[in-house]
Amino acid sequence: MSTPVRTASCDVLVVGAGLAGMTAALEAARTGSVVLATKTVLGDGSSRWAQGGIAVAADEDDVAAHAADTLAAGAGLCDPRAVAALCAAGPAALRALLGRGARFDTDASGGFSLGLEAAHSRPRILHAGGDRTGAVLSAALALAVRRSGVAVHEEAFLVDLVVRDGRVVGADLLLRGASGEDAPLRVEAGAVVLATGGAGQLFSRTTNPAVATGDGLAAAWRAGAGLADLEMVQFHPTVAAVEEPFLVSEAVRGEGAVLLDAAGQRYMPAVDPRAELAPRDVVARATGRAVAAHGGRPALLDATGLRARTGAPFARRFPGIAAMCAAAGLDPDREPLPVTPAAHYLMGGVRTDARGRTGVAGLWAAGEVACTGVHGANRLASNSLLEALVTGAAVAADVAAVAAGADGAPARFPADEVVDLPGEAGVRAAHVPRRDVRAALWEHAGLFRDAAGLAVAAKLLTPEETPLDLAATPGAGRRAHEDANLLLVGRLLVTAAALRTESLGAHHREDHPETPGAPRRRTLRRTA
Numbered sequence: 159m160s161t162p163v164r165t166a167s168c169d170v171l172v173v174g175a176g177l178a179g180m181t182a183a184l185e186a187a188r189t190g191s192v193v194l195a196t197k198t199v200l201g202d203g204s205s206r207w208a209q210g211g212i213a214v215a216a217d218e219d220d221v222a223a224h225a226a227d228t229l230a231a232g233a234g235l236c237d238p239r240a241v242a243a244l245c246a247a248g249p250a251a252l253r254a255l256l257g258r259g260a261r262f263d264t265d266a267s268g269g270f271s272l273g274l275e276a277a278h279s280r281p282r283i284l285h286a287g288g289d290r291t292g293a294v295l296s297a298a299l300a301l302a303v304r305r306s307g308v309a310v311h312e313e314a315f316l317v318d319l320v321v322r323d324g325r326v327v328g329a330d331l332l333l334r335g336a337s338g339e340d341a342p343l344r345v346e347a348g349a350v351v352l353a354t355g356g357a358g359q360l361f362s363r364t365t366n367p368a369v370a371t372g373d374g375l376a377a378a379w380r381a382g383a384g385l386a387d388l389e390m391v392q393f394h395p396t397v398a399a400v401e402e403p404f405l406v407s408e409a410v411r412g413e414g415a416v417l418l419d420a421a422g423q424r425y426m427p428a429v430d431p432r433a434e435l436a437p438r439d440v441v442a443r444a445t446g447r448a449v450a451a452h453g454g455r456p457a458l459l460d461a462t463g464l465r466a467r468t469g470a471p472f473a474r475r476f477p478g479i480a481a482m483c484a485a486a487g488l489d490p491d492r493e494p495l496p497v498t499p500a501a502h503y504l505m506g507g508v509r510t511d512a513r514g515r516t517g518v519a520g521l522w523a524a525g526e527v528a529c530t531g532v533h534g535a536n537r538l539a540s541n542s543l544l545e546a547l548v549t550g551a552a553v554a555a556d557v558a559a560v561a562a563g564a565d566g567a568p569a570r571f572p573a574d575e576v577v578d579l580p581g582e583a584g585v586r587a588a589h590v591p592r593r594d595v596r597a598a599l600w601e602h603a604g605l606f607r608d609a610a611g612l613a614v615a616a617k618l619l620t621p622e623e624t625p626l627d628l629a630a631t632p633g634a635g636r637r638a639h640e641d642a643n644l645l646l647v648g649r650l651l652v653t654a655a656a657l658r659t660e661s662l663g664a665h666h667r668e669d670h671p672e673t674p675g676a677p678r679r680r681t682l683r684r685t686a
């Protein structure tokens with residue numbers, strides 16, 4: 159990037175404005191000056207697209223059961239202490255949300271209407287606007303942020319973190335002005351919080367919005383932070399197989415919808431006793447196999463029984479999905495919906511402890527960009543919004559404690575296996591077209607992986623020509639930075655998938671079907 163022409167400073171810079179970023183900003187504003195920078199507009203991130211809801215222990219007795227379900231879904235890779243803390247924090251996070259104006263759907267008795275999703279032992283999913291939970295909560299927090307003292311920079315693209323003497327001291331942004339031109343802005347900050355979400359755009363089929371290009375992951379890597387368990391990508395089993403694909407929430411199966419193959423046969427009962435409500439990785443793989451067995455013809459999600467069971471049309475409980483079905487010419491009350499799996503959520507990410515501290519002083523991370531260990535190898539449905547709220551608040555509390563004089567030493571992760579990658583120097587380099595990166599990842603690092611395919615992907619992601627180093631390319635635009643970030647994170651993901659020669663949760667190796675007894679978290683680290 160060329161020399162920034164403008165600078166600003168604050169106590170805390172939060173990058174990303176989904177639920178994690180907005181929560182962190184609101185909490186941090188209680189004790190200091192806060193700048194919130196977001197790539198598009200406030201509240202526009204993956205959080206906004208969450209349909210099913212937010213998992214919160216239904217009462218104190220349910221906290222342990224929620225934790226047990228999270229650990230079981232996570233296939234042995236969760237950090238049990240982090241999980242216990244997440245589930246215990248649920249009721250307080252819910253109260254804070256209500257205090258910020260969020261409202262949830264209620265039942266006839268006036269209590270919260272609780273949904274059921276896969277791998278939950280009981281209904282505990284709060285939802286809002288039927289199936290528009292993410293949008294309703296994002297709007298409530300966006301309003302709260304606008305009414306707070308937080309300085310908001312919209313259309314602000316994260317180019318890189320600023321590192322001085324081994325410490326993150328700010329970030330370089332590209333800020334879009336009224337004329338539509340990007341201008342550089344450097345924000346110096348006592349603490350930087352990454353809440354930039356995931357990297358679903360790495361895959362040619364994804365539920366993620368266009369902004370999910372791994373910018374925070376790539377910037378953290380270049381700044382020297384470790385990235386853990388990047389191979390752990392959750393694939394959602396039911397994404398509508400139409401021209402404009404859209405998520406069909408797991409909550410639809412929670413309400414009784416069943417999966418059929420293209421020949422009309424129900425396949426899940428033969429795969430798992432929990433059938434359509436088996437953990438998401440199990441249903442996604444079975445659906446992938448059902449699609450492959452029928453020459454690529456989509457599976458079918460049959461929700462036609464819901465109306466007979468409840469007496470209400472599909473649109474009453476799922477108005478958002480019903481509207482998208484209508485736009486695609488589908489009627490879920492009358493016909494099964496064509497569905498296929500797609501990349502949905504990154505369980506891995508910037509390695510953080512429960513306070514959101516990374517391995518680099520001055521840098522915290524919260525939400526999908528972070529890997530706190532709560533999701534293990536397969537995230538339990540609807541735990542992501544909960545994690546965003548809980549870690550957003552935890553990060554702000556830790557930042558405030560450090561500002562007040564607590565030890566701000568970077569986090570250490572002694573139990574992790576650490577792999578140093580001297581080859582990945584972290585330059586911002588482009589030159590493999592985005593569509594090729596996405597196709598390579600989907601084809602070779604998707605639902606089913608093996609060494610040969612991962613080697614093909616690694617080669618496809620290694621440009622033959624000398625890559626363009628954006629650090630030395632003044633005026634490089636957002637798209638070029640995004641492409642470089644996708645390429646970098648894609649390469650790291652493929653490396654991580656090749657290193658894990660075992661099958662665990664969402665990471666399925668056809669050549670290594672065995673599941674380890676005591677899996678370890680693996681953190682990749684950049685060395686010069």
Ligand code: SIN
Nearest residue numbers: 209210407408539540
């Ligand atoms: C869904 O509604 O199926 C997605 C919810 C989630 O990702 O937890």
